[in-house]
Amino acid sequence: MRRSMRSLLVAAATASLVLPLCGVTAASAAPPGFSNADKSALRNQAPIDLAIGSAVWGKQQLVGYDPADPTEYQQVLGAQFSSLTPENDMKWDALRPAPDVYDFASADALVAYAQANHQQVRGHTLLWHSQNPAWVTEASTTWTCDEARTVLEDHIRTVVGHFKGQIYEWDVANEIFQDTWDNGGVRLRTEANPFLKACSDDPVGLLVDAFRWAHEADPDAVLFLNDYNAEGVNEKTDAYYALAQEMLVAGAPLGGFGAQGHLSLQYGFDTSMQENFERFAALGLQVAVTEADVRIPLLAGETGPTPEQVATQAERYDGMLQACLNVKACSSFTVWGFPDANSWVPDVFPGEGWATILEDDYSPKPAFDVMLRSLRDATPGTSPRKG
Numbered sequence: 001m002r003r004s005m006r007s008l009l010v011a012a013a014t015a016s017l018v019l020p021l022c023g024v025t026a027a028s029a030a031p032p033g034f035s036n037a038d039k040s041a042l043r044n045q046a047p048i049d050l051a052i053g054s055a056v057w058g059k060q061q062l063v064g065y066d067p068a069d070p071t072e073y074q075q076v077l078g079a080q081f082s083s084l085t086p087e088n089d090m091k092w093d094a095l096r097p098a099p100d101v102y103d104f105a106s107a108d109a110l111v112a113y114a115q116a117n118h119q120q121v122r123g124h125t126l127l128w129h130s131q132n133p134a135w136v137t138e139a140s141t142t143w144t145c146d147e148a149r150t151v152l153e154d155h156i157r158t159v160v161g162h163f164k165g166q167i168y169e170w171d172v173a174n175e176i177f178q179d180t181w182d183n184g185g186v187r188l189r190t191e192a193n194p195f196l197k198a199c200s201d202d203p204v205g206l207l208v209d210a211f212r213w214a215h216e217a218d219p220d221a222v223l224f225l226n227d228y229n230a231e232g233v234n235e236k237t238d239a240y241y242a243l244a245q246e247m248l249v250a251g252a253p254l255g256g257f258g259a260q261g262h263l264s265l266q267y268g269f270d271t272s273m274q275e276n277f278e279r280f281a282a283l284g285l286q287v288a289v290t291e292a293d294v295r296i297p298l299l300a301g302e303t304g305p306t307p308e309q310v311a312t313q314a315e316r317y318d319g320m321l322q323a324c325l326n327v328k329a330c331s332s333f334t335v336w337g338f339p340d341a342n343s344w345v346p347d348v349f350p351g352e353g354w355a356t357i358l359e360d361d362y363s364p365k366p367a368f369d370v371m372l373r374s375l376r377d378a379t380p381g382t383s384p385r386k387g
């Protein structure tokens with residue numbers, strides 16, 4: 001039987017506030033009305049060294065936030081999560097409407113909400129082949145590498161500098177490798193990514209500098225490579241592993257590897273996820289699950305997910321969470337938004353959906369309950385995780 005939305009909102013008034021900052025654990029004063037007594041908040045059950053996050057689109061959900069009169073969504077977001085990732089607000093198309101214009105309005109609103117709710121922020125993202133504004137796409141057709149570097153350096157220094165001290169992890173480079181099924185197989189996206197394309201003679205050199213610029217702008221932020229289809233040990237993560245080694249040898253301030261965790265019940269679960277995280281951790285990197293969701297394909301004759309599908313979804317979420325809990329270097333576990341009504345999935349995968357951990361009335365799905373239980377079990381007594 002479903003627990004009510006009310007039970008999650010009770011959690012809103014009672015979530016604990018102990019925040020790991022920049023890899024260092026630090027206690028934070030609780031806001032009025034909050035205590036650590038409630039047991040139904042993910043953030044309240046998590047190990048002290050693991051941030052539990054959600055994506056949120058600040059422009060749609062947080063602009064105009066009034067702490068004295070939050071929406072139900074805002075209450076649940078604050079109650080359940082200790083970390084937020086801007087789903088769209090820190091992408092180029094949001095921040096750079098024109099070459100000489102930076103618009104931080106919705107990203108600033110997100111950061112302000114996070115601070116009011118004692119949450120950390122994961123920055124997303126500084127170098128990606130998607131959601132670039134038209135002026136980038138147009139200009140990039142004639143860019144020399146030097147011209148591309150100048151534009152990217154200005155963007156990274158300005159954006160990371162703007163949020164200096166307010167972001168604990170940055171997805172510096174997002175989805176920079178192709179997949180096995182793409183033309184040319186697994187290799188750096190030196191065609192689709194306008195910056196890597198302009199610098200295709202030495203794309204790794206550009207990546208090393210991108211991380212360096214970000215580090216110089218905010219030395220405390222942990223800087224990540226991030227991608228999908230990057231959960232288990234596979235050809236793509238082998239390429240990332242080699243790249244990470246190459247970047248570290250070159251002196252890049254690379255600090256983390258993020259597996260997005262966009263799964264579908266059409267496919268099985270890759271049980272090598274923990275092993276994959278362990279090999280990146282052995283390089284001295286943090287690891288993270290950065291965009292977890294588990295989409296469900298509608299079966300013939302069904303109008304919604306079957307109970308079996310819902311149970312399997314919970315297992316998949318838990319599989320990813322366990323891989324993270326079992327590797328101490330796993331610093332954050334982020335779900336890619338909630339509830340289902342806010343999910344990107346149906347727009348992109350017709351016939352699939354129900355991908356998040358909360359129903360549209362914010363009542364918890366089995367996936368939520370399993371995650372809550374696993375977080376609790378990982379921290380017998382109190383905070384530091386076992387093992």
Ligand code: G3I
Binds near residue numbers: 088093130228
């Ligand atoms: O730009 C317009 C905006 O002006 C307008 O207000 C709005 C009205 O709906 O539409 C805006 O475009 C949307 C855009 O996000 C915002 O820039 C698109 O419709 C929407 O489809 C687009 O989707 C996002 C998608 O990335 C785009 O690539 C999703 O919300 C977001 O969840 C998704 O996130 C990505 C991660 O960043 C990287 N990993 C994969 C993940 C899922 O695709």
